[in-house]
Amino acid sequence: MKDCVLFSKLSENTVQCSACCHRCTIKDGATGICGVRKNYHGILKLLVWNKPTGVAVEPVEKKPLFHFLPGTPIFSLGTFGCNFGCLFCQNAMTSQLSKTDRWKGMYTKFLNQLKEWPPEKIVSYCTQNTISSIAFTYNEPSIFTEYTVDVMKLAKKSGIRGVFVSNGYQTKECLDYIEPYIDAFNIDLKSFRTEFYQTICNAKLQPVLDTIQRIYEMGKWMEITTLVIDGKNDSDEELTDIAKFIAQISPDIPWHLSACHPEYKMTDIRVTPKSTLQWAYEIGRQTGLHYVYLGNISNNAHAHTLCPTCKTILIERNYFDVANNSMKRGACPNCHTHIPGIWG
Ligand code: SF4
Ligand code: SF4
Structure with missing residues (x-):
């Protein structure tokens, strides 16, 4: 459990969470809609800090x-x-x-x-x-x-x-x-x-x-x-x-x-x-x-990822496997069209 950053105090013991657009108003001892951000006497705490399921x-x-x-x-x-x-x-x-x-x-x-x-x-x-x-x-x-x-x-x-x-x-x-x-x-x-x-x-x-x-x-x-x-x-x-x-x-x-x-x-x-x-x-x-x-x-x-210009298959996928990747520095090797993304 750890103190949250994304919240503000509405009164002594009531807070408002600002992590998501529900912007829950949370009374002392209660949690917001998500069930993992709980108000402890005016401080919002994250119950799942360090604790992935x-x-x-x-x-x-x-x-x-x-x-x-x-x-x-x-x-x-x-x-x-x-x-x-x-x-x-x-x-x-x-x-x-x-x-x-x-x-x-x-x-x-x-x-x-x-x-x-x-x-x-x-x-x-x-x-x-x-x-x-x-x-x-x-x-x-x-x-x-x-x-x-x-x-x-x-x-x-x-x-x-x-x-x-x-x-x-x-x-x-x-x-x-x-x-x-x-x-x-x-x-x-x-x-x-x-x-x-x-x-x-x-x-x-x-x-x-x-x-x-x-x-x-x-x-x-x-x-x-x-x-x-x-x-x-x-x-x-x-x-x-x-x-x-x-x-x-x-x-x-x-x-x-x-x-x-x-x-x-x-x-x-x-x-x-x-x-x-x-x-x-x-x-x-x-x-x-x-x-x-x-x-x-x-x-x-x-x-598969195809070049939008010349239709060359750039990345061939088999389910979640990449069977072949023929891109060169983020571009099509055939017509040099830039392919947007983060490639390494
Ligand atoms: S649902 Fe959870 S994250 Fe969203 S505002 Fe409510 S308490 Fe915060
Ligand atoms: S985890 Fe489930 S409930 Fe939450 S947004 Fe994804 S599909 Fe919806």
Whole structure:
């Protein structure tokens, strides 16, 4: 447990958290919506500091990030809690445990049992195993921002890069706080409908759009993911709206379209048909996006990075493996078109 930085006092014992756009007002002894930031007599504390629920070394392609150090392993960690309550959450056992009254006892017990991963241990693991980046992922990292910054302050001294895989609900203060330490983002744009965010995620759409714009203006590398859900966000109009929004910021932002499987409280849907994803891909390309990728499907012809000018296959992927990378210093070897990203 550690004191939070992103909060202010409203009165002697009441605080307001400023890590995400819920901006919870939190009374003494209570936690915010995410369940991991608790008010102790007027000081907001981060309950999950040092306490990831899981750590793993994964291919960076799994985040997904396709234009960021391709083919390299990334140290990945997440914690309990989340500021969203997505009905389709694939990590609900950890992301929602801290928020469900029925599970609160289990949460406290599990939290006490978790192995500690202080910044020194994470950075030492990465340097010993030649791992060049760290991802804060699995649940929403802005709810444990202070832990991510403590890890990255140390990691930066060893030249390690930081990644946020996020739902994009950070406040401007949060983005400013992490800006020196985080090099790349994958932001979920789950829908382009206010109602979807309200009824399915317990959040709002506009703050996510604002975050995407801000990250682009900060000059950070960013890729966007949309989990395409059968009958929920897969209309031509909505997919076109998302593609247009991304394209007007920059057609060079990669858009990942992933298949959704029935999970958590959304077990009544069918797995996203491949034909839907294929159609979404066409919408993205016709809207002008240069890099559209499909994910969570087999026999995937749209996992490769193609030169947008001459169509040469630059990075060939087989699931999360990079089978071949023919790029030369961030450019197409055939026509020399610059390919945006962080290449090493
Ligand atoms: S991070 Fe948690 S406590 Fe802070 S505003 Fe968001 S949901 Fe509320
Ligand atoms: S934002 Fe991600 S981790 Fe949080 S509830 Fe939604 S799907 Fe789960």
